[in-house]
Amino acid sequence: MRKPDLDIKIFADRRRKIAEKIKGGAMVIPAHPALIRNHDVHYEYRQDTNLFYLTGYEEPGSVLVYRPGQNPETVMFVLPKDPLRETWDGFRYGPEGAKAEFGFDKTYSINEMDSVLPDLLMPVDRVYYRLYQNSDFDKTFAKALDVAREKLGRSGLGLKPVVDPFEVLGEMRLMKSPKDIEWQKKACEISAEGHIAVMKFTKPGVNERQVEAVLRHTFMMHQSPRMGYNAIVASGNGSTTLHYNFNDQECRDGEFLLVDAGTEWNYFTGDITRTFPVNGKFSESQKKFYNCVLFAQKEILNMIKPGLVFKNLQTATIKILTQAMLELGLLKGSVEDAIESMAFKKYYPHGVSHWLGMDVHDLGPYTLNGESRALEPGMIFTVEPGLYVPSNDESAPAEFRGMGVRIEDNIVVTETGHFNMTLKAPKETSDIEAVMRN
Ligand SMILES: [Mn+2]
Structure with missing residues (x-):
């Protein structure tokens, strides 16, 4: 799924540049949904441009949660290994392969999203996420913000502010x-x-x-x-x-x-x-x-x-x-x-x-x-x-x-x-x- 000549350091460098601009916050970038025609025939899939820009990862069903200054910093949710699906659709890295090959700090199966994302968002003061691009993930994201708010209990804090990441990404991609x-x-x-x-x-x-x-x-x-x-x-x-x-x-x-x-x-x-x-x-x-x-x-x-x-x-x-x-x-x-x-x-x-x-x-x-x-x-x-x-x-x-x-x-x-x-x-x-x- 990845061209062998791509050096993953390029993508880590790009994330490091973004880090200076979003310190204290987290950036959440989902892959866009893969298009399916006639039940099970797939259209050609091209990774979401911003997600590829920051990770080099080309599989659908993946989500980057980037939290500069936090531990872990670069968190990636990916499709789990699945021998049967891979027989039909081809190789998947899975969480372990993605961590080893792409240098992410922590990886999860995409199926763990609902239970993990709120905790990842709790320590940050704002979240860079573009609403209305991916209606399915919008719901997952909004729910995670709400659970994070609940978990903060009596602090009295509301939902984390949501900032459009395209301003930061656009400025960076322009240069x-x-x-x-x-x-x-x-x-x-x-x-x-x-x-x-x-x-x-x-x-x-x-x-x-x-x-x-x-x-x-x-x-x-x-x-x-x-x-x-x-x-x-x-x-x-x-x-x-x-x-x-x-x-x-x-x-x-x-x-x-x-x-x-x-x-x-x-x-x-x-x-x-x-x-x-x-x-x-x-x-x-x-x-x-x-x-x-x-x-x-x-x-x-x-x-x-x-x-x-x-x-x-x-x-x-x-x-x-x-x-x-x-x-x-x-x-x-x-x-x-x-x-x-x-x-x-x-x-x-x-x-x-x-x-x-x-x-x-x-x-x-x-x-x-x-x-x-x-x-x-x-x-x-x-x-x-x-x-x-x-x-x-x-x-x-x-x-x-x-x-x-x-x-x-x-x-x-x-x-x-x-x-x-x-x-x-x-x-x-x-x-x-x-x-x-x-
Ligand atoms: Mn033109």
């Missing part, structure tokens, strides 16, 4: 460690390989589903366990739908194909978008339209360095893309008016960036004390401007109707500037054409 960055880079590399493979494969007549198959094949041949999100493989007018997910149309001569896909490495995921002509050669109109987005993307990338305020990326993108909309004849008037009236939203309706990491839209606050925060080394995010002109837009020049272009790279902020982790996937029109010729 990537060197190991995080190493894994993120690997996820980006494999993701880029998928995009290159897709460019080589695509020609008029292939189906979007087959393009998706090439992505999956490439990712898994590099031993990525799963994609980080549902791939968007959108040809023709489908490319103007932001989260197109049908992936079932034939790719036709003269159309664009937009592919937004990324894959995982040790729970980090890439998030790359490339757009290219199905037939491998940009028409004049396609090139004109595409290069507007590429120009915007490069301008934004050039801005990135420590200290830059995050929201300025979007402000600058709006300005550049609105200028492009006027040049392409999509809008009329002045840039200022088109921004003021929000007219640009018709063709560029989304944001240019989001945090990236162990979730494709990664945890982490975008503001600090109510203000958009400044970039710091170790932050990882996407840069993904786009322009979208639906085929039924009568007001747009006919040559651009049905064109959707988005170009998305993954960036880590460094001490002196930034590093683009997805440059291996071609984005210059000449580079794309060269890859598609071979």
Whole structure:
């Protein structure tokens, strides 16, 4: 269940960092419920991201109770050993195996939760737990708080305060460690390989589903366990739908194909978008339209360095893309008016960036004390401007109707500037054409 090359010290280090921020409290993180279809057929299970982040443990039915400064400090509830279930569902570590292999201070069977959890919560002054994420465990948790209160008897104390752990975890997950960055880079590399493979494969007549198959094949041949999100493989007018997910149309001569896909490495995921002509050669109109987005993307990338305020990326993108909309004849008037009236939203309706990491839209606050925060080394995010002109837009020049272009790279902020982790996937029109010729 665990990749053999994962050093458990990484997870202990992460817990130690959290410890400073929650001293006196306890953090409780349950696995999310495994999904079962048709009575006994299991969906693929992916561990709750925060639970994996702090433990490296991948089995469902587990719960971390982390109590820095208490004894025992790291307590883990896991599925018990069960030879019959293991015959059906595969190996389980069980409490003893989990303690020995993952370095937890104390482990219990998940079946002991109700009797043990209240005692674990009694000595702490607050509990970091996210309510309404796991309705089954919410009940177990609330009951344990109540039993802990009862056990404190005549002290007169009420329920322990419950604090949302996402604030602490988000801040920590936003600041990537060197190991995080190493894994993120690997996820980006494999993701880029998928995009290159897709460019080589695509020609008029292939189906979007087959393009998706090439992505999956490439990712898994590099031993990525799963994609980080549902791939968007959108040809023709489908490319103007932001989260197109049908992936079932034939790719036709003269159309664009937009592919937004990324894959995982040790729970980090890439998030790359490339757009290219199905037939491998940009028409004049396609090139004109595409290069507007590429120009915007490069301008934004050039801005990135420590200290830059995050929201300025979007402000600058709006300005550049609105200028492009006027040049392409999509809008009329002045840039200022088109921004003021929000007219640009018709063709560029989304944001240019989001945090990236162990979730494709990664945890982490975008503001600090109510203000958009400044970039710091170790932050990882996407840069993904786009322009979208639906085929039924009568007001747009006919040559651009049905064109959707988005170009998305993954960036880590460094001490002196930034590093683009997805440059291996071609984005210059000449580079794309060269890859598609071979
Ligand atoms: Mn994205």
